[in-house]
Each structure stands twice: as C-alpha cells, then as structure tokens.
Amino acid sequence: MASGAVQDIEDTAREAPALIRYLDEGDFVTRRYVSQGAEMNTGEYRDHPVKVRDGMPLRDHFSLDVHGFVIAKHATAIADFHDKAAVDAGYQREVEALVALLTGADRVATQGWMIRTSGDLSARAQEKVAGYVHAGGIQPPAGEAHVDYNELTGQRAAAxxxxxxxxxxxxxxxxxxxxxxRTFSPGPQDWPLAVCDGRTVSDAETASNTLFVVDEFPVGDALTAPVEGEDQMIAATIFRYRPQHRWWYFSNMAADDVLLFKFQDSDHSVTWRCPHTAFHDTSLPDARVRESIEVRGVAFFE
Known part of the structure; x- marks a missing residue:
C-alpha cells in the first residue's frame, strides 16, 4: 500500500480532544518519586491541547515495528485481577506466551505487574509502608508523556x-x-491510555527521569538535592511537546483487548519506542472509572 494511502486511512480516524502533559523547555532536575498510591515528578510540566485519534475502527492497521504499538485479542483465564495470588500464579505466563506469539521472539520473560485505576486512591496514599516495592500494587494512571526506560535502563534490564x-x-x-x-473495567473508560506513534518523536525533545521508590516523598530542596551516581540509576524517558507527535487510543477497550507497546527495542532500524500517557476522554458519554493491568517484560530474539 502506498504511503499516501496509509496516511489517508489514519486521517479518517475520529479525534478526541485531550490535554497531554509534557516537560517544559529548559533545564531541570527531572526525577519521578513513587510511593504507595501516589507518584510525583520534579521539573516543570505543562498540559498541551492535542487531538488523540481513535484507532479502534482501524485496529488491524497498526504494527508493532511500524507504530511502536499493536492491539490484539486475548482471552485471559484470570477471573479477578484484584486476586493477587491468581495474577502472580498465572497471568504473567499468559503474557509471556502471547508476546512471543505477537513478536516472534524466541523467549519472553516478565518482570512483574501493576494495576492502575482512575478511582480514588487518597486513602491508600496515606498508608505508610516501609520498603514499598513498585510492583503488584495499585497506582494512578500515568500523568505525562513518557517511555518507562531510557537507553541505559533498557540495556541493563534486558541483560x-x-x-x-x-x-x-x-x-x-x-x-x-x-x-x-489490558483494561478490565467496562467502557468507555474515563482515563484511557494514549500511545504515540514512535516515528513522530526524536531524541531532540527527550530527557531522562530518574526513578526513586520511596516510603515518603521528600520535601523542599531534598526533592532535587544532588545524588551521587544518578546518571547510572534506573530512569525513564520523558518528552517535550512537538506538534508533529501523533497520538492514538483505542476507545471502549474490552477485557479481551490487549495493547502491546515498546519501551525499547535494541533494533533501531524499526520503530523502537512508544511514548504513552493517560488522558481524560471527554468525547464519549457515560465514561466510567478505568481499571487496568500492565505487565512489563522483555522479549528476546536469539
């Protein structure tokens, strides 16, 4: 199919108005602090109005190596994603088999899972849990355009x-x-996930965002005080706004819809990363609280 025809297909998509949060221009100490039921960033961010295209009517159009994401169907054996023991016992194995099928990888290993909800987590955020681990819990939807790894973090995670x-x-x-x-709450969801066509971003608008998992958030100057070896710590990639960024979402995702997207592909001859974030979808009536589960992992080609 000619590139012009592909462009025409994408331009037929319904558009939802959205505010996407980006890092402002300028130099900042950029860190992400994660605690029980809450997350926060340092640096200065701004919401930019964008149009998010609805890819659901075009779902067969998308390709992991072209766009950086792909949507597929998968029936899970998990009856209740709030049943931690059941998810631990079975869901990650399901994901490994599915990702191997979708990517053609020789081996797949998962790294844990997280539930995210747009519901009220204020009480949970007040809990003081020593040694909190950012895995297997419940967190709010992501708040800014990001990829969960920078290059060094991805390389080390894979190894x-x-x-x-x-x-x-x-x-x-x-x-x-x-x-x-995967979202497991009924649609339409109020804060669905938006994914950005990886071909429309470049290194010029990126910064690293170092991850700090903490029991309590630092305050004042402690938020940005120098930390030795920070450039070698686990970090995400965050983005500054550019008008050419092309955002997509899949409206009314059902429990058997799964969205696979790249944090990092070591093969840079294809689309190798996919910025993403949640957004408030006001384009559909009677939106409901979003509940979703994400599983992170690595697919290996030997």
Missing part, C-alpha cells in the same frame, strides 16, 4: 532479565522491553 530467566541460554541478538496493557 539482567535474560541472565536470571535463561541462565543456560545461548544469548540474544535483539531484545524488546515492552508493556502489555
């Missing part, structure tokens, strides 16, 4: 996961760090 999961493996020539996302 660590492969060594742990496949100690006798022959090694890998390519890896894809990914998220497999």
């Amino acid at each position: 660590r996961v492969y060594a742990q999961a496949f100690p006798d493996g022959p090694g890998y020539r390519r890896y894809i760090c990914f998220s497999l996302w």
Whole structure:
C-alpha cells in the first residue's frame, strides 16, 4: 500500500480532544518519586491541547515495528485481577506466551505487574509502608508523556532479565522491553491510555527521569538535592511537546483487548519506542472509572 494511502486511512480516524502533559523547555532536575498510591515528578510540566485519534475502527492497521504499538485479542483465564495470588500464579505466563506469539521472539520473560485505576486512591496514599516495592500494587494512571526506560535502563534490564530467566541460554541478538496493557473495567473508560506513534518523536525533545521508590516523598530542596551516581540509576524517558507527535487510543477497550507497546527495542532500524500517557476522554458519554493491568517484560530474539 502506498504511503499516501496509509496516511489517508489514519486521517479518517475520529479525534478526541485531550490535554497531554509534557516537560517544559529548559533545564531541570527531572526525577519521578513513587510511593504507595501516589507518584510525583520534579521539573516543570505543562498540559498541551492535542487531538488523540481513535484507532479502534482501524485496529488491524497498526504494527508493532511500524507504530511502536499493536492491539490484539486475548482471552485471559484470570477471573479477578484484584486476586493477587491468581495474577502472580498465572497471568504473567499468559503474557509471556502471547508476546512471543505477537513478536516472534524466541523467549519472553516478565518482570512483574501493576494495576492502575482512575478511582480514588487518597486513602491508600496515606498508608505508610516501609520498603514499598513498585510492583503488584495499585497506582494512578500515568500523568505525562513518557517511555518507562531510557537507553541505559533498557540495556541493563534486558541483560539482567535474560541472565536470571535463561541462565543456560545461548544469548540474544535483539531484545524488546515492552508493556502489555489490558483494561478490565467496562467502557468507555474515563482515563484511557494514549500511545504515540514512535516515528513522530526524536531524541531532540527527550530527557531522562530518574526513578526513586520511596516510603515518603521528600520535601523542599531534598526533592532535587544532588545524588551521587544518578546518571547510572534506573530512569525513564520523558518528552517535550512537538506538534508533529501523533497520538492514538483505542476507545471502549474490552477485557479481551490487549495493547502491546515498546519501551525499547535494541533494533533501531524499526520503530523502537512508544511514548504513552493517560488522558481524560471527554468525547464519549457515560465514561466510567478505568481499571487496568500492565505487565512489563522483555522479549528476546536469539
């Protein structure tokens, strides 16, 4: 199909108005602090009005290596995603098999899961939990345009996961760090996930956002005080606004819809990352609280 025809197909999509939060222009100490039921960033951010295209009527159009994301159907055996033991026991194995099928990878290993909800988490945010781990819990929807890894974090994650999961493996020539996302609340969801066509972003608008998992948020100058070795710590990639960014979402996702998108692909000859964030969808009536589950992992090509 000619590129012009592809462009025409995408331009037929319904558009939803949205505010997407981006890092402002300028130099900032950029950090993401995560605690029980709450997350916060340092730096200065601004909401930019954008149009998010509804990809659901065009769902078969999208390709992981072209757009950086793909939507698929998958029936899960998990009856209740709030049943932590059941999710731990079975869901990650489902995801590994599905991602292997969708990517053609030789091996897939997952790294944990997280539920996100647009519902009220204010009481949970007040809990004081020593040694809180950002896995297997409940957090709010993501608040800004980001990719969960920067390059160094992705490289290290792939090497660590492969060594742990496949100690006798022959090694890998390519890896894809990914998220497999599923909403399990009825649609339409009030704060769905938006994904950005990875071809429309560049390194020029990026910054690293270092992750700090804490029991309590620092205050005042402690939020941005120098930390030795911070450039070697786990960090995400965040983005500054550019008008060419092309955002998509899939309205009224059902429980058997899954969205696979890239944090980082070591093969940069294809679309290798997918910025994403939640947005408030005001385009559909009777929107409901969003509940979703994300599983992170790495697909390996040997």
